Amino acid sequence: MVTKNQIKLIKSLAFKKNRIKNQLFIVEGKKIAEELLDSDYEIVSVFATRDWIARNMFNTVIQVSNTELNRISNQKSPNEVLMLVKIKKHQIIDDDGIKLVLDDINDPGNLGTIIRTCDWFGVKQIICSNNTVDIYNPKVVQSAMGSIFRVNVIYTDLTDYLSNVEKPIYGAYIDGNNVRDINFPKDLHLVIGNEANGISKEITQYISNNIAIENISNSAESLNAAVATSILLHEILH
C-alpha cells in the first residue's frame, strides 16, 4: 500500500532540485535492483510486488499492487520493484589510468550510455562539468543500468579542475588527428564536448592533443557523443 505522501515524494524525484533537497534518487526494475543490492549505495525504501517479495530476502518492503506500481513508476512497463536510494557524493580519486572529462553532455541517454561503456572498459572515473546532465536523472539511471553503481561520477568546475592536472589532456574534435595514428600514454584525460557545440572555448585552452575519428564518407556531420566516446576509449585502451 502506497500513501499519498509517498506518491508525491516519488513523483517529485523526477526533478533535480527535489533529488538534491531529499538526497534521494529512484532505481526501477528487478535487474538493476539486483545490482543495487550488490553495491554500497544505501537503500531507503523498497516498493515491490508480491512476486518480487517472494523471491527476495529484504527487511522492510512496502508491498504494492501492479496498479500501484504503475502509478509510481516512470517507466512504460514497470518491473516488480522501485527503490528510493540515497545519493552518494563521489570524490575525485587520484588514481592511474584514463579519466573521462565531459564538457556539458546534455542528453541523459548519452550520459547513461557513456557510464555503461566506462564500466565495460574499466574506466573508473568521469569528471563532469556542472552543466552536464545529472547522473541521478531517471533516464540516465535507466540507460546506464547497473553501471551507475560502479563508476565514480563527479561534478565540478572543469576550468579549475583541468588547470591543476598533470596528466596529458586529449580532446575529441571533428577535425583532430586520427585516433588510429596516435600512441597513447597509460595515464591521460579524455575530454568530450557537448552534443551540439563540441568542446567549449574555455576548455579548449587546456587541451594538449586534438584527436578525431576518421570521417570516411564525409557526408555525416558528426557522430553521436556516446558513440564517439566509446570508439575513442576502445582505441586508447588497445
Added chain:
Amino acid sequence: MVTKNQIKLIKSLAFKKNRIKNQLFIVEGKKIAEELLDSDYEIVSVFATRDWIARNMFNTVIQVSNTELNRISNQKSPNEVLMLVKIKKHQIIDDDGIKLVLDDINDPGNLGTIIRTCDWFGVKQIICSNNTVDIYNPKVVQSAMGSIFRVNVIYTDLTDYLSNVEKPIYGAYIDGNNVRDINFPKDLHLVIGNEANGISKEITQYISNNIAIENISNSAESLNAAVATSILLHEILH
C-alpha cells in the same frame, strides 16, 4: 493555417500502420530539413513558420504560427518546420564493402544512432529483420538526423537473405573472438543482435565468425547495441 484533417493526419503518422497506409513519414526541424532538400526524397507537404519561409525558397508551404507548430510537433522544442515526406522503398544493392545486418534491434534511438554511424563510416547498406524497429519511426528519424536520407535500409526475412549470400558473415557476441585480433576481408556481413537477447538462434547457424569487444572490467554485462556496432565498424574498417 493548419486544418483539423491535417492535424489528424500528422498525429496518426506516429504509428507505423498509418505511415504504411499513407506512405508518409514526418521530418522535423530546420537542420534535418536542409539535408532532406538535398536528398532525392519526395516532400509532400511543408508546414513552416514565417521565419523559415523568409529564408527558404520553396513552392508551396503552409504557414503556421508557433502555437500551431507546437500542436502538430512530436518534439519538445519544435524548430520552425515540419515536413511530410513520401516513404522510399529501398532495394538490396549487390555492391562491395560492409553490409550491416540487424537482427531485431528494438530501440528507435539505437537504430537512429546506428544509421548515423554507418553514414559516417561510409557503410551504405543496412539489412534489418522484419521485427527491427521501423526506420520511419519519428524517434529513429530524430536520432539518425540527415543520415536517414543517405543510408539504404532494407527490411526482409534474414533467414532467406543470409542463406543466399556469399560474403563471410561475422556475428557480434559477448564471448566471441576479440575484434582486435582479426584481419577482416574487404567484403563482409556484420550481424548485430537484439538489445536484450543478442543474435537469435535461427540466425546463429549462418554466422561463420563470432567476434566481440573485449570486456576489460568484467563488471558490466553488455554494451549498448549502437555503441557495440560502432566500435566494431571502426575496427573492421581500419
